[in-house]
Amino acid sequence: MDFAADRLLSVASSASEGASQKARELIARGVDVISLASGEPDFETPAHVVDAADKAMRAGQTRYTGPGGTPELKKAVIEKFKRDNGLNYDLSEVIASAGAKNMVFLALMATTNPGDEVIVPAPYWVSYTEMTKLVGGTPVVIKGPENNGFKIDADILEGAITPRSRWLLLNSPSNPNGTVYRREELEALATVVRRYPQLLVMTDEIYEHIVFDGLEVLSFAKVAPDLKDRTLTINGVSKSYAMTGWRIGFAGGAADLIKAMSKVQSQTVGAISSISQAGAVAALMGPQDFLKERSDIFQQRRDKVLARLAHVPHIRCIRPSGAFYLFVECKSLIGKKTAKGITLQNDTDVAEFLLDEALVVVVPGSAYGISPYFRMSIATSMERLDAACDRIIRAIEGLR
Numbered sequence: 001m002d003f004a005a006d007r008l009l010s011v012a013s014s015a016s017e018g019a020s021q022k023a024r025e026l027i028a029r030g031v032d033v034i035s036l037a038s039g040e041p042d043f044e045t046p047a048h049v050v051d052a053a054d055k056a057m058r059a060g061q062t063r064y065t066g067p068g069g070t071p072e073l074k075k076a077v078i079e080k081f082k083r084d085n086g087l088n089y090d091l092s093e094v095i096a097s098a099g100a101k102n103m104v105f106l107a108l109m110a111t112t113n114p115g116d117e118v119i120v121p122a123p124y125w126v127s128y129t130e131m132t133k134l135v136g137g138t139p140v141v142i143k144g145p146e147n148n149g150f151k152i153d154a155d156i157l158e159g160a161i162t163p164r165s166r167w168l169l170l171n172s173p174s175n176p177n178g179t180v181y182r183r184e185e186l187e188a189l190a191t192v193v194r195r196y197p198q199l200l201v202m203t204d205e206i207y208e209h210i211v212f213d214g215l216e217v218l219s220f221a222k223v224a225p226d227l228k229d230r231t232l233t234i235n236g237v238s239k240s241y242a243m244t245g246w247r248i249g250f251a252g253g254a255a256d257l258i259k260a261m262s263k264v265q266s267q268t269v270g271a272i273s274s275i276s277q278a279g280a281v282a283a284l285m286g287p288q289d290f291l292k293e294r295s296d297i298f299q300q301r302r303d304k305v306l307a308r309l310a311h312v313p314h315i316r317c318i319r320p321s322g323a324f325y326l327f328v329e330c331k332s333l334i335g336k337k338t339a340k341g342i343t344l345q346n347d348t349d350v351a352e353f354l355l356d357e358a359l360v361v362v363v364p365g366s367a368y369g370i371s372p373y374f375r376m377s378i379a380t381s382m383e384r385l386d387a388a389c390d391r392i393i394r395a396i397e398g399l400r
């Protein structure tokens, strides 16, 4: 029996979650798989965060909180935006929800009419286009040159704008290729956005604290303060504080936009976990020095894997400036024959081949709107990354 509503017909399931699930199942069956599929840090949630949640739970903070977050969390979010991003929001301009992912959905659901267009630069995080379709909008995918980290510029953006354009989605540092927009690049985009008053800007800054080579991550609303009321700045505790399972994301934007999003939240998720909110307050208000230490560890891993894969034939790694993924171009693997006699036709085949013959799980680039590539997470120990590189190299050497 087909249970799915029509609106699901064009919506794909999350490829990265699918690949992670496949890896979990294989590992549970005792297969020695190395999963480089997942989008979560391998670090522990800091102990002071766990303690704060434990204390809140024991103090009876186990009831519904107001939708949009507790006053304590909203104040912590305001403080975070001021401290890290130079952005000033008041209480009516911030909202917390069950993850940055849910925040993107709330925003799209609250503002997008059927047929409205959402401009999504590729390669994109798997959920932007699918959530747009879920709410009845139309994703408009654009792409910049690979030699500039696929970043879009003013001309590319302007070429995609129509009277139906509702949102421009920006993600910096980006998933899957770790690109980071610089000040002048954001300023150039802002010049275009200013000319189209119906266009809003959603900036997903979830990887803000994982940035390499001394680069600075800038909020669009800080670079273009006159567009702050047309910008929704999204962030969360998942990646920076290793709190993916706590499901807390937050955003800052114009009071009316936040009100519309709260309305959707109040009729869907309702209040979010009171215990996780207490943990998120501790994360945002507690020590921040470990963020740089962890980012430096990701940079060391990036450098190690880039060095190991630099001379491997048929693949080319794109050097990420942030986040914890390597995006690997694999054009010249297409057409090669595996030991089992299968000809690799596309990057889904490449990902399957790496699973079959290298026991390494990666996510095909097609999930991110660009082929033929694959994404490898570096959010795993140096030893496991080394072992994964050995396996990938061996498997590729065995191709004909």
Ligand code: PLP
Residues within 6 Å of the ligand: 039, 098, 099, 100, 101, 102, 125, 171, 174, 175, 204, 206, 235, 236, 237, 238, 244, 247, 248, 249
């Ligand atoms: N935004 C991007 C770009 C991501 O890569 C992810 C997770 O993979 C999320 C948002 C989800 O964040 P959260 O755990 O806060 O929902």
